[in-house]
Amino acid sequence: MSHKPLCDCNQGRLPCTCNPQRLVAQLQQDQKVAAQRIAVLENAYIRAGEREHNLRKQLYQAKQQLAERDALFGAYGDTLRPFLALMVRELKANSHKGDRDGWLGMTAATAFNEITHHHDKLGEALSALDYPQISEYAADVANCCMMLLDVMGLLSTSAEPADWCATMERPKSKCGCPDCGSSIVQYSEGASHE
Structure with a gap:
């Protein structure tokens, strides 16, 4: 309620009482x-x-996404997520080489040579304590291992791959797996795929 005077009858202290209409x-x-x-x-x-409802809804969705990621990565999520980000960064950096179509054109032996090549570069970076190069080559080695499995048809689309000897379709090869007899990769006599 406003306390400004409407007339001089109250000396400016209270609202005017002399005129009821006012x-x-x-x-x-x-x-x-x-x-x-x-x-x-x-x-x-x-x-x-x-806004609170929308924030609660967004929070719930974020928690659901985290739970889905944790279901995929399990207890290793804190380590796998950043390493996976490094792998993706290196895949993008090398995308000019043809991406998946490029590596699917390799033989298993070529893919293995790529692993060895990047492994050697990783060793040099470790010796020099060159941390950016260590990160790059570690991700490259992991990517090359993934490419090898992809070339060989051994990648599972599930989060927890089943025993590949029992479930995966394998490419035809001259040599077979000593454990299950399925063809896995051409390897020299006496070599093991383990």
Whole structure:
């Protein structure tokens, strides 16, 4: 309620009491202002509730996504996620080589040579304690191992690959797996695929 004087009868301390019509008009005006203020606050409260609802919904979705990722990575997620990011970065950096179509054109022996080549580069980076190169070549070695499995048709689409000897279709080769008899890769006599 406003406390400004409407006339000189109260010496500026209280609302005018000498004219009831003025007092009623002032009270109605004060009531209207208060109602408008309440409407503004209620509207803000409703919007805040909507924002809170949206934030709760986003939080729930984020937790669901994290749970899905944790289901994929399990207890190793804190380590696998950043390493996977390094692998993706290196795949993108080498995309000019043809991406998946490029590596599927390799033989298993060529893919293995790529692993060896990048492994040697990783060893040199370790000797020099060149941390950026260590990260790059470690991701390259992992990518080359993935490519080898892809070339050989051994990648499973599930998060937890089953025993490949029992479930995977394998390419025809001159040599077979000593464990299950399935062809896996051409390797020299006496070499093992383990």
